[in-house]
Amino acid sequence: MRHAIEIDGLSKHYGPRAVLERFELFVEPGETLAILGASGCGKSTLLRCIAGLVQPDAGTIAVRDELGFVFQEPRLLPWLTVERNVAFAARSDVERARVKDVLELVGLTPAAHLLPKQLSGGMAQRAALARTLVRNPKILLLDEPLSALDALLRLELQTSLAQIVRETGSTAVLVTHDVQEALYLADRIVVLDGAPARGVLELDVPVPLRRSRTADLTDERIALLAALGIEGRVPKRSHRGLRVVAP
Amino acid sequence: MAKRPAALALSLAVPAGLLIAWFLATSLGGVKTYQLASPGDVARELGALWSNGLLWRHLAASIERVLLGFGVALAFAIVLASLVGLSRPIEAALDPTLQAIRSIPSLAWVPLLLLWLGIGENAKVTLIAIGAFFPIYVNLVAGIRNVDRKLVEVGQVLGLGRFELARRVVLPAALPSLLVGARIGLTQAWLFLVAAELLASTRGLGFMLTEGQQIARTDEILTAIVLLALCGKLSESIMRGIEARLLHWTDGLPA
Numbered sequence: 001m002r003h004a005i006e007i008d009g010l011s012k013h014y015g016p017r018a019v020l021e022r023f024e025l026f027v028e029p030g031e032t033l034a035i036l037g038a039s040g041c042g043k044s045t046l047l048r049c050i051a052g053l054v055q056p057d058a059g060t061i062a063v064r065d066e067l068g069f070v071f072q073e074p075r076l077l078p079w080l081t082v083e084r085n086v087a088f089a090a091r092s093d094v095e096r097a098r099v100k101d102v103l104e105l106v107g108l109t110p111a112a113h114l115l116p117k118q119l120s121g122g123m124a125q126r127a128a129l130a131r132t133l134v135r136n137p138k139i140l141l142l143d144e145p146l147s148a149l150d151a152l153l154r155l156e157l158q159t160s161l162a163q164i165v166r167e168t169g170s171t172a173v174l175v176t177h178d179v180q181e182a183l184y185l186a187d188r189i190v191v192l193d194g195a196p197a198r199g200v201l202e203l204d205v206p207v208p209l210r211r212s213r214t215a216d217l218t219d220e221r222i223a224l225l226a227a228l229g230i231e232g233r234v235p236k237r238s239h240r241g242l243r244v245v246a247p
Numbered sequence: 248m249a250k251r252p253a254a255l256a257l258s259l260a261v262p263a264g265l266l267i268a269w270f271l272a273t274s275l276g277g278v279k280t281y282q283l284a285s286p287g288d289v290a291r292e293l294g295a296l297w298s299n300g301l302l303w304r305h306l307a308a309s310i311e312r313v314l315l316g317f318g319v320a321l322a323f324a325i326v327l328a329s330l331v332g333l334s335r336p337i338e339a340a341l342d343p344t345l346q347a348i349r350s351i352p353s354l355a356w357v358p359l360l361l362l363w364l365g366i367g368e369n370a371k372v373t374l375i376a377i378g379a380f381f382p383i384y385v386n387l388v389a390g391i392r393n394v395d396r397k398l399v400e401v402g403q404v405l406g407l408g409r410f411e412l413a414r415r416v417v418l419p420a421a422l423p424s425l426l427v428g429a430r431i432g433l434t435q436a437w438l439f440l441v442a443a444e445l446l447a448s449t450r451g452l453g454f455m456l457t458e459g460q461q462i463a464r465t466d467e468i469l470t471a472i473v474l475l476a477l478c479g480k481l482s483e484s485i486m487r488g489i490e491a492r493l494l495h496w497t498d499g500l501p502a
């Protein structure tokens with residue numbers, strides 16, 4: 001099967017500092033991949049390279065479908081209403097006709113005529129999500145989209161996000177620093193270690209755990225949490241469903 | 248703009264005090280009329296100008312010059328600032344020259360303008376435009392430069408080209424800076440209007456000042472000054488009204 005995203009030999013330096021060095025990543029069509037890693041390890045740089053916001057020094061990035069990008073902050077244009085912010089991304093009459101639908105999908109229909117300054121953080125982030133969804137991109141790049149929200153709201157939006165990804169059948173790459181969020185939303189988790197970023201751990205989230213909050217801390221969760229607990233060090237042995245990618 | 252009554256009363260206290268002081272100074276005989284006309288003289292002069300139609304003639308002449316000069320300045324400043332703000336090569340080509348021109352005290356242009364354009368309307372409007380241009384230009388360039396890069400990235404991930412980015416993200420985001428520049432520019436326009444009309448004119452508020460001086464009529468001079476103050480204040484209020492209307496989306500003002 002062709003990959004939705006293929007990254008090979010990707011390198012990016014800022015001055016003498018290597019953030020990405022011959023980095024490799026493949027994303028399957030339709031999967032939700034969560035990328036976990038300490039702050040500053042290069043997660044955003046990776047996504048920004050994929051989105052073309054950052055020019056890599058070397059390497060190839062192949063993206064098979066249209067991309068949508070959601071930033072950590074809503075980044076709404078403050079002079080446009082919610083509805084116009086969403087319509088901002090529309091390129092055709094077909095997409096303009098979708099504006100109302102995506103507002104409905106993210107639950108913002110009643111707020112369509114509000115200005116960004118009148119929105120709560122959660123509403124603003126929903127609007128940003130709607131703006132991305134209006135083009136119906138097949139691949140979503142999500143750079144800590146929920147990190148700025150407080151805990152309850154984050155849970156609520158995780159649920160919305162899971163539903164949207166499922167309904168649209170998108171491929172998603174979700175950067176997060178929240179292990180629970182990764183376990184809840186992702187089919188697969190890659191843990192990065194920094195400077196330069198490399199995958200130190202990869203986990204296929206067992207099917208019963210996906211989109212479920214009720215599951216208690218099963219072996220896999222404990223294993224992952226333990227692995228993350230050993231600050232950046234790679235666990236010596238492989239757990240079930242947990243394999244070391246780059247020892 | 249609706250001010251609260253207390254604030255309005257407070258803001259009127261100082262002008263009222265000045266008026267009383269002026270009245271007392273002239274009525275108690277401390278100051279001679281040929282040095283300073285009394286408020287009553289000024290009111291009489293205003294009434295006379297009103298009834299013989301000269302008031303409107305002078306006002307209209309000045310307002311027309313200010314609006315023309317300001318309009319020309321606004322158009323040039325928007326075009327040049329957009330080019331300079333959006334394109335590094337154009338900035339490298341134009342900005343040093345414009346900065347050099349800006350550092351020339353604008354009144355130094357007067358002799359040249361008189362030689363080139365004569366003493367007609369064109370010279371006056373050009374001088375006013377020069378005065379109004381730079382505040383608008385400088386503010387808009389700074390506004391474009393300071394546009395939040397994060398908003399620009401939103402346009403970039405949506406695949407907008409340079410032109411679309413400028414039209415849909417950068418220029419709207421720079422609107423507050425443009426309006427601040429325009430407000431300062433309009434104040435400058437009034438300043439340069441007086442300079443232009445003092446030099447050579449047969450109508451206008453600046454002409455009233457020169458005429459008043461030549462025939463030693465302080466009531467006429469003070470009338471012109473009062474009218475200039477009112478015009479300046481009025482244009483400032485209008486500009487602030489426009490700002491409030493166009494910038495209701497900024498975080499500072501209530502919706």
Ligand SMILES: Nc1ncnc2c1ncn2[C@@H]1O[C@H](COP(=O)(O)OP(=O)(O)O)[C@@H](O)[C@H]1O
Pocket residue numbers: 014019037038039040041042043044045046
């Ligand atoms: N534009 C930039 N210029 C210089 N250094 C940068 C830039 N962007 C990111 N970095 C550096 O690259 C490293 C990785 O950053 P980033 O990808 O944002 O990390 P993460 O998203 O994992 O927190 C950090 O050390 C950061 O300081």
Ligand SMILES: [Mg+2]
Pocket residue numbers: 043044045143144
């Ligand atoms: Mg980041």
